[in-house]
Amino acid sequence: MAKIKLPDGSTIELDNSSTARQLAEKIGPNLAKQAIAAQINGKLADLSTPLNDDVDLRIITIKDPQALDIMRHSCAHVMAEAICDIWPDTKLVYGPTVKDGFYYDIDLDESIHPDDFERIENKMREIIEQDRPFRRNEMTRQQALEKLAGDKYKTDNIKHVDSPVISFYSQGGGFEDLCRGPHVPTTGKIGPFKVMSVAGAYWHGDPTQKMLQRVYGTAWQTQKDLDDYLERLEEAKKRDHRILGKRLDLFSFNQAAPGFAFMHAKGMIIWNAIVDFWRDIHDRYGYQEIKTPIILNEELWHKSGHWDNYKENMYFTDIDGISYAIKPMNCPGGCLVYKTRQHSYRQFPMRVAELGLVHRHEASGVMHGLFRVRQFTQDDAHIFCTPPQIEAEIVSVIELTFEIYRAFGFEDFHIELSTKPEKHIGADEIWDISTNALSSALDYKKIPFKINEGDGAFYGPKIDFHLEDCLKRSWQLGTIQLDFSMPQRFGLVYTDKDNTEKTPVMIHRAVLGSFERFIGILIEHYAANFPLWLSPQHARVLPISEKTNDYALKVLHMLKDARLRCDADLSDEKVNAKIAKAHAEKIPYMLVVGPKEADAATVNVRTRGLKQNKTVAVDRFIQLAKQKIIDKTIDLDFQP
Numbered sequence: 001m002a003k004i005k006l007p008d009g010s011t012i013e014l015d016n017s018s019t020a021r022q023l024a025e026k027i028g029p030n031l032a033k034q035a036i037a038a039q040i041n042g043k044l045a046d047l048s049t050p051l052n053d054d055v056d057l058r059i060i061t062i063k064d065p066q067a068l069d070i071m072r073h074s075c076a077h078v079m080a081e082a083i084c085d086i087w088p089d090t091k092l093v094y095g096p097t098v099k100d101g102f103y104y105d106i107d108l109d110e111s112i113h114p115d116d117f118e119r120i121e122n123k124m125r126e127i128i129e130q131d132r133p134f135r136r137n138e139m140t141r142q143q144a145l146e147k148l149a150g151d152k153y154k155t156d157n158i159k160h161v162d163s164p165v166i167s168f169y170s171q172g173g174g175f176e177d178l179c180r181g182p183h184v185p186t187t188g189k190i191g192p193f194k195v196m197s198v199a200g201a202y203w204h205g206d207p208t209q210k211m212l213q214r215v216y217g218t219a220w221q222t223q224k225d226l227d228d229y230l231e232r233l234e235e236a237k238k239r240d241h242r243i244l245g246k247r248l249d250l251f252s253f254n255q256a257a258p259g260f261a262f263m264h265a266k267g268m269i270i271w272n273a274i275v276d277f278w279r280d281i282h283d284r285y286g287y288q289e290i291k292t293p294i295i296l297n298e299e300l301w302h303k304s305g306h307w308d309n310y311k312e313n314m315y316f317t318d319i320d321g322i323s324y325a326i327k328p329m330n331c332p333g334g335c336l337v338y339k340t341r342q343h344s345y346r347q348f349p350m351r352v353a354e355l356g357l358v359h360r361h362e363a364s365g366v367m368h369g370l371f372r373v374r375q376f377t378q379d380d381a382h383i384f385c386t387p388p389q390i391e392a393e394i395v396s397v398i399e400l401t402f403e404i405y406r407a408f409g410f411e412d413f414h415i416e417l418s419t420k421p422e423k424h425i426g427a428d429e430i431w432d433i434s435t436n437a438l439s440s441a442l443d444y445k446k447i448p449f450k451i452n453e454g455d456g457a458f459y460g461p462k463i464d465f466h467l468e469d470c471l472k473r474s475w476q477l478g479t480i481q482l483d484f485s486m487p488q489r490f491g492l493v494y495t496d497k498d499n500t501e502k503t504p505v506m507i508h509r510a511v512l513g514s515f516e517r518f519i520g521i522l523i524e525h526y527a528a529n530f531p532l533w534l535s536p537q538h539a540r541v542l543p544i545s546e547k548t549n550d551y552a553l554k555v556l557h558m559l560k561d562a563r564l565r566c567d568a569d570l571s572d573e574k575v576n577a578k579i580a581k582a583h584a585e586k587i588p589y590m591l592v593v594g595p596k597e598a599d600a601a602t603v604n605v606r607t608r609g610l611k612q613n614k615t616v617a618v619d620r621f622i623q624l625a626k627q628k629i630i631d632k633t634i635d636l637d638f639q640p
C-alpha cells in the first residue's frame with residue numbers, strides 16, 4: 001500500500017503501482033478530467049507515474065500556473081514530430097518552453113519558411129485530434145547512449161542530465177524523443193496553438209558551430225487566450241517604440257555609435273518632463289542630489305569589487321598613461337562624496353540621489369532600441385542609515401516608487417524579494433536582519449510579494465519591482481538592495497551615539513531603472529499618445545482659412561505666454577488636411593479657429609482620440625490644460 005498525502009492534509013491509501021491518474025479518479029471524475037500532471041514530493045511528474053512510496057501529492061489541473069508550461073512543452077514534441085514527418089532528414093536538438101510559448105531547435109539543411117507553417121500546423125492538428133497518449137520509457141545512461149549513437153545533439157543532451165535514469169517519450173506513431181518530462185497525458189489535452197516564426201540560432205549559442213533553425217510556437221488554454229495573445233502581438237508591433245520614435249522624431253540610433261541613443265528635441269521634452277517630476281518628488285521625500293564623474297581611476301573598481309565581478313561589461317580608457325574605467329554604476333562615486341565629510345548618526349538617514357550616466361557593454365546581437373543600450377541614465381540613489389532605520393527607509397522607498405509609477409499611469413505591479421545566495425559575504429545574522437526588514441516593510445504596506453530563494457546579490461538581499469503595461473508585458477524597473485560590502489570596502493564610517501565609529505548600512509535603489517528604457521516603455525504603453533504633461537507638444541492652432549491667420553497667431557501667443565508647448569499651422573492646406581497631419585503627430589489638442597471663434601474669443605477643440613469637438617473660451621482652455629499638466633491627468637477630455 002502507498003499512503004498519499006494530499007494538499008488539504010488528508011491521506012488516501014492506494015495499491016502499489018497505482019498511478020497519479022488513478023488517484024485523481026478516486027478523488028473525483030471532475031478532477032480526473034481536468035488533470036494534466038502531478039506534483040509528487042514537490043516535483044512535477046506525469047499522471048502515469050506509478051506510486052509505490054508514501055508521498056505528498058498534488059494533482060495539477062489546467063487551472064494551475066504550471067499546467068500551461070507542461071502543455072506548451074508537450075506541444076513542442078508534437079511540432080517536432082510534424083517537422084520530422086515533413087522533413088525526414090531533420091535532426092532534433094532541444095525544445096524548451098519560453099515566455100508565452102516554446103521553440104524547437106532543429107538541424108536541417110533545407111530552410112523552413114513562414115509559408116511552411118500551415119503545413120506544419122495541419123500535421124500537428126492531426127496528431128492532436130488523434131488524442132494519442134504520451135508514454136515514458138526509462139533506461140540506463142549506457143542504454144540511452146547506445147540507442148542514440150551517432151546523434152551528436154541528443155548524446156550531448158544526455159551529458160547534461162544528472163540522473164542515472166534516462167527517459168524517452170513517445171506519443172503514439174513511431175515518434176520518440178529524449179526528454180525528462182512531464183507531459184500532458186494525451187495529445188488531445190493540447191490547447192489552441194500556432195507556429196509563430198523561425199530564426200537562426202547557434203548550438204549552445206556558440207558561433208563556431210553550425211547555424212540551426214529555431215522554430216517558435218505558442219499554445220494556450222482557450223481559443224480566446226490565443227486570439228488575445230495574437231492581438232497583443234499585433235498591437236505591440238504597431239506600438240514598437242523604434243518605429244514610433246523615428247516617425248515622431250523623438251530619438252535615433254546611428255552606426256557611428258551602436259547602442260548609444262541620440263535623443264532629439266522632442267524626445268528631450270519628454271526626458272526633461274520626467275526629470276522635473278523626479279526632482280520634485282525626490283525633494284519631497286528628503287533626498288539630496290549629486291553628480292559624480294563618468295570616468296574614474298581603475299583602482300577604485302578594484303576596491304569596489306567590480307573589477308572581479310563585472311570587468312567584462314566595462315569600458316576602459318587611458319589618461320596620461322594611467323588606466324581609468326567608464327563607470328557602469330554610480331555607487332563608488334557616491335562613496336567618495338560620502339567620505340569628504342565626517343558623519344554622525346544625527347544626519348541619518350542620508351538620502352543621496354544621482355541621475356547617473358552609466359556605460360555597460362552589451363553584445364551587438366542583444367541591443368534593442370531604447371530597451372537595451374550600452375549607455376543609459378540611471379535614476380540612482382544611495383541611502384546611508386543605521387540598522388534600526390532600515391525598515392522605515394524601505395517603507396519610504398516603496399511609497400516613493402508607487403507614487404512615481406502611478407503618476408505615469410501604471411497600476412499593475414508585482415514585487416519579488418530575493419534572499420541570500422549560496423555565494424555571499426557578510427554574517428548570517430545581518431542577512432536575517434536585512435531580509436526581515438525588507439519583508440516586514442512589504443507586510444507593513446500590505447503588499448503581496450513573491451520570494452526568490454537564493455536569488456539576492458552576493459552583497460545583500462533585494463526587492464525588485466515589476467510592472468505590467470497595457471499589453472500585459474511585465475517590466476522589471478525598480479530595485480532596492482541592501483549592501484553590507486561596499487561601505488566596508490570604502491571605509492565609510494559615522495559616529496554613533498556612544499561616540500564610536502561604525503559602518504553605515506548602504507541601500508542602493510532605483511525606481512525607473514534606465515531613463516532610456518523607461519521612455520521606450522512609455523512610448524509603447526501609450527502608443528505615443530502621451531498624457532499632456534509628457535507630450536512633446538500640447539496643442540496646435542489651425543485657422544480654417546487665411547482670413548483667420550491673425551486670430552490664430554493671437555491665440556498662439558496667449559498659449560505661449562501661458563508656457564504651453566504649441567505652434568500654429570498657417571499653411572495653405574484645407575483645415576481637414578491640417579487636422580489629419582496634427583493627428584498623425586499625435587498632438588493632444590487641435591484648436592480650430594474661424595471667424596466665429598475670432599468674434600467670440602474662443603477655440604473649437606478637437607481632442608486626440610475623441611470624436612466630439614468642444615468650443616471653449618481661450619482663457620478657459622489655457623486654464624484647463626494647465627491644470628491637467630499640474631495634476632498629470634492621463635485623460636485629455638474636459639468640460640468647457
Ligand SMILES: [Zn+2]
Binds near residue numbers: 181182183
Ligand atoms: Zn518533453
Ligand SMILES: [Zn+2]
Binds near residue numbers: 329330331
Ligand atoms: Zn548603488
